Amino acid sequence: MVDIATVAQHAGVSTATVSRALNGKSASDKTRRKVLAAVEELGYVMSSSASSLARGRTRTIGYTAPYLGRWYFSEILQGIETALITAGYDLLVYSPQDAANQRDITLPTSLRKNVIDGLIVASIDIATDNIHTLQTLGKPIVTIGSTLTGATEISIDDIGMAQMATEHLISLGHTRIGHLGADTTPDATFRLSERRYQGWATALTNAGLTADPTLYRHTDFDMQSGYHGAKQLLGHHRPTAIFADSDEIAIGALLAARDLGIRVPDELSIIGIDNHNTAEFFGLTTIAQHPTAQGNLAATLILNALENDEPLIPRTAEFELIVRSSTTGVPGTPAH
Amino acid sequence: MVDIATVAQHAGVSTATVSRALNGKSASDKTRRKVLAAVEELGYVMSSSASSLARGRTRTIGYTAPYLGRWYFSEILQGIETALITAGYDLLVYSPQDAANQRDITLPTSLRKNVIDGLIVASIDIATDNIHTLQTLGKPIVTIGSTLTGATEISIDDIGMAQMATEHLISLGHTRIGHLGADTTPDATFRLSERRYQGWATALTNAGLTADPTLYRHTDFDMQSGYHGAKQLLGHHRPTAIFADSDEIAIGALLAARDLGIRVPDELSIIGIDNHNTAEFFGLTTIAQHPTAQGNLAATLILNALENDEPLIPRTAEFELIVRSSTTGVPGTPAH
DNA sequence: GTGAAAGCGCTAACAG
DNA sequence: CTGTTAGCGCTTTCAC
Numbered sequence: 001m002v003d004i005a006t007v008a009q010h011a012g013v014s015t016a017t018v019s020r021a022l023n024g025k026s027a028s029d030k031t032r033r034k035v036l037a038a039v040e041e042l043g044y045v046m047s048s049s050a051s052s053l054a055r056g057r058t059r060t061i062g063y064t065a066p067y068l069g070r071w072y073f074s075e076i077l078q079g080i081e082t083a084l085i086t087a088g089y090d091l092l093v094y095s096p097q098d099a100a101n102q103r104d105i106t107l108p109t110s111l112r113k114n115v116i117d118g119l120i121v122a123s124i125d126i127a128t129d130n131i132h133t134l135q136t137l138g139k140p141i142v143t144i145g146s147t148l149t150g151a152t153e154i155s156i157d158d159i160g161m162a163q164m165a166t167e168h169l170i171s172l173g174h175t176r177i178g179h180l181g182a183d184t185t186p187d188a189t190f191r192l193s194e195r196r197y198q199g200w201a202t203a204l205t206n207a208g209l210t211a212d213p214t215l216y217r218h219t220d221f222d223m224q225s226g227y228h229g230a231k232q233l234l235g236h237h238r239p240t241a242i243f244a245d246s247d248e249i250a251i252g253a254l255l256a257a258r259d260l261g262i263r264v265p266d267e268l269s270i271i272g273i274d275n276h277n278t279a280e281f282f283g284l285t286t287i288a289q290h291p292t293a294q295g296n297l298a299a300t301l302i303l304n305a306l307e308n309d310e311p312l313i314p315r316t317a318e319f320e321l322i323v324r325s326s327t328t329g330v331p332g333t334p335a336h
Numbered sequence: 337m338v339d340i341a342t343v344a345q346h347a348g349v350s351t352a353t354v355s356r357a358l359n360g361k362s363a364s365d366k367t368r369r370k371v372l373a374a375v376e377e378l379g380y381v382m383s384s385s386a387s388s389l390a391r392g393r394t395r396t397i398g399y400t401a402p403y404l405g406r407w408y409f410s411e412i413l414q415g416i417e418t419a420l421i422t423a424g425y426d427l428l429v430y431s432p433q434d435a436a437n438q439r440d441i442t443l444p445t446s447l448r449k450n451v452i453d454g455l456i457v458a459s460i461d462i463a464t465d466n467i468h469t470l471q472t473l474g475k476p477i478v479t480i481g482s483t484l485t486g487a488t489e490i491s492i493d494d495i496g497m498a499q500m501a502t503e504h505l506i507s508l509g510h511t512r513i514g515h516l517g518a519d520t521t522p523d524a525t526f527r528l529s530e531r532r533y534q535g536w537a538t539a540l541t542n543a544g545l546t547a548d549p550t551l552y553r554h555t556d557f558d559m560q561s562g563y564h565g566a567k568q569l570l571g572h573h574r575p576t577a578i579f580a581d582s583d584e585i586a587i588g589a590l591l592a593a594r595d596l597g598i599r600v601p602d603e604l605s606i607i608g609i610d611n612h613n614t615a616e617f618f619g620l621t622t623i624a625q626h627p628t629a630q631g632n633l634a635a636t637l638i639l640n641a642l643e644n645d646e647p648l649i650p651r652t653a654e655f656e657l658i659v660r661s662s663t664t665g666v667p668g669t670p671a672h
Numbered sequence: 673g674t675g676a677a678a679g680c681g682c683t684a685a686c687a688g
Numbered sequence: 689c690t691g692t693t694a695g696c697g698c699t700t701t702c703a704c
Contacts, residue, residue, distance in 0.1 A: 337697090339696095339697055339698085340697060340699095341697080341698095352698095352700075354698095355698065355699055383696080383697050385696080385697080386697030386698040386699090387697080390698045390699040391699065391700095
């Protein structure tokens with residue numbers, strides 16, 4: 001392995017100069033050229049460990065989320081990467097192996113080993129020992145959609161989104177509005193479904209309607225589950241509209257309606273949350289989240305804190321209604 | 337920041353002993369306990385940079401794939417993580433920002449900075465300078481489904497899979513078998529679609545049938561594209577079966593058939609590739625790949641090379657036919 | 673089983 | 689703009 005000293009010799013300068021030239025610090029053009037030539041000639045590759053050790057920084061940040069494979073979390077990842085890449089930072093991912101039973105999220109050893117300069121946590125409410133350690137070390141931590149004491153939060157207004165979705169339905173004249181909500185096991189990391197249920201109920205109450213518990217069905221976060229939940233909901237005395245906790249659930253409902261011969265949106269309106277990449281294809285009305293932007297923001301906050309000592313101030317994520325063809329006025333009501 | 341020397345003092349031992357105790361090397365039980373107590377008391381967190389520098393290893397491996405968000409690649413990621421986590425390794429991900437135009441995959445700086453001990457590359461055929469550098473440094477590289485000179489390959493038998501899918505259809509009596517194949521732009525990293533086309537054609541030829549180019553439609557790797565491709569294919573003089581390059585494409589075709597009033601499988605059989613997590617829900621017959629296993633294998637190979645100096649020997653990934661309800665005998669042909 | 677000491681390769685003062 | 693030098697915090701011979 002060729003080290004910086006060898007490069008220095010070949011270039012006829014000191015190691016300090018090589019270091020400076022390579023890190024974009026003050027160096028004459030001529031010197032820089034010589035250094036670069038030597039680097040090229042020798043195939044020199046800097047040791048990041050040595051560099052990090054000397055600097056006290058690793059230029060690596062971590063990302064952890066319950067399910068890296070899920071659309072939402074991988075979109076966040078994408079957003080983070082984009083922000084980091086231009087800053088020359090690396091991304092270390094931690095996928096908790098035991099996401100279901102979150103008692104004991106085993107975040108890999110690196111969290112213990114001081115390997116990252118900052119951490120982004122999505123949808124995990126439980127601070128593990130590892131995370132506590134990070135906080136102790138004064139590393140910036142920003143969470144997306146979850147609350148961790150000592151961390152900066154980009155908050156997701158689940159109640160607001162659910163309310164907006166439900167209000168859209170109400171504004172179309174619907175009064176019997178069903179809800180397909182994702183699972184909230186006691187141990188689950190995210191209270192998301194609880195809050196969305198609340199948003200649904202609040203919107204109805206505000207409109208002088210009642211949140212009928214019989215119009216609620218429990219689902220998982222997938223199509224299959226949405227399909228079955230919807231089939232139940234669409235039995236006797238069915239609702240004229242359904243609000244689903246996610247687009248995948250909503251699409252399941254869409255397919256269920258189709259199989260039952262119920263026309264969407266003429267006989268049944270359906271709205272989801274996410275603006276999942278398949279939502280457009282299905283013509284699904286939805287409350288769009290912008291996870292890529294969320295990830296990007298999280299990374300940017302951390303980078304600014306790290307590089308410019310900017311304070312980490314909490315934000316709240318944006319969302320918006322996207323109307324497509326799965327929602328319309330209640331049957332029998334004239335369009336306005 | 338508390339360092340190893342402080343811990344050593346508190347425990348009344350030398351730094352060498354602390355290091356050994358913490359790394360599971362020879363140390364008496366009593367000593368180990370003292371060290372651990374001091375660590376606990378002081379909140380000591382080891383510096384990975386220092387450790388890596390001294391060791392010459394980072395205990396971090398990299399993973400890069402064209403689209404980390406896609407089902408296939410995120411499954412691989414999952415498999416890698418599982419293997420690494422038990423070994424105490426970390427995972428650094430590189431998502432090439434410009435995956436479409438793969439001329440210039442900008443793998444983040446870390447590849448230049450000697451930050452990883454090994455690399456896993458999925459579906460990228462182009463060796464960037466960064467990857468070359470890694471090879472020069474003698475870091476183990478294993479690819480999944482792509483060929484990189486100097487790297488060990490876990491090969492994906494795309495031809496074989498396509499052939500198996502098509503043969504399944506043929507064995508059911510189909511003779512007019514359409515193909516929805518994903519895009520193969522000149523610059524694309526993966527020749528996958530080309531090979532699957534070939535598998536389709538070979539199977540037909542072997543059976544004395546002809547691969548009718550008019551029964552082929554170009555698609556992207558998504559439902560929407562599959563939907564539109566299928567609609568074209570299902571016009572005049574339509575095939576009785578369709579083989580799609582991926583389950584998502586196949587599902588698009590499924591929905592297109594439904595919208596056209598064509599019953600699956602009675603009037604049209606459809607088979608995909610992947611065993612995507614929604615395939616079961618749609619009753620889709622498919623050729624299952626096991627990306628999690630592939631990722632796991634890749635990581636295991638690298639770990640064994642790193643830890644036990646085991647040779648990196650190429651493997652080939654397994655696949656299998658999973659018959660569900662989207663395929664059946666050709667219309668008018670009695671079931672056998 | 674344990675201690676002393678010599679690096680690992682780079683960066684950041686500090687001087688010049 | 690550039691050279692000298694003192695670490696950064698840990699691991700690993702080599703003795704004992």
